[in-house]
Amino acid sequence: PGLAKETDLHARLLAVLHAKLEVIEPFHRFSGLLFNTAADPKSPLNPFGEESTEARDAGIALMAQVMEGSDLRIPSDIQERLPELLWLYSMGIVLYWIHDESEGRARTHRLVEHSSDLVVRIIKLLSNPLLRPLRKSALKMLDDLQ
Numbered sequence: 124p125g126l127a128k129e130t131d132l133h134a135r136l137l138a139v140l141h142a143k144l145e146v147i148e149p150f151h152r153f154s155g156l157l158f159n160t161a162a163d164p165k166s167p168l169n170p171f172g173e174e175s176t177e178a179r180d181a182g183i184a185l186m187a188q189v190m191e192g193s194d195l196r197i198p199s200d201i202q203e204r205l206p207e208l209l210w211l212y213s214m215g216i217v218l219y220w221i222h223d224e225s226e227g228r229a230r231t232h233r234l235v236e237h238s239s240d241l242v243v244r245i246i247k248l249l250s251n252p253l254l255r256p257l258r259k260s261a262l263k264m265l266d267d268l269q
Contacts, residue, residue, distance in 0.1 A: 140239060186213070
């Protein structure tokens with residue numbers, strides 16, 4: 124629902140991240156156990172493994188929706204890669220959430236507030252034509268790592 128109302132990239136990203144945290148909150152008690160299994164590169168629950176392709180692709184597609192409904196103009200060379208990078212960012216948030224013992228995961232929600240603003244500022248900064256060589260280098264590095 125947050126995506127239907129907003130065109131601001133930061134607001135859209137916040138809506139999705141907070142919704143994700145809301146959905147997974149009831150499972151916090153078991154998240155550490157699940158993480159132990161999912162962290163194993165050979166586990167079918169590993170989010171980077173072949174068995175998780177469908178779930179990973181759905182997460183990346185959601186981040187593509189976050190971007191596509193935004194009024195922010197994003198250069199085509201990074202627009203293609205941003206959904207995956209935003210999904211990786213969201214996975215980092217989940218990892219932090221797993222270890223967050225604060226009341227109502229308040230620390231994780233603060234992390235989302237601060238880091239999402241930073242992520243959007245970086246995207247805007249990378250949209251500057253003068254930083255095209257930096258974008259190309261970063262994209263080459265990502266290609267090499269895949």
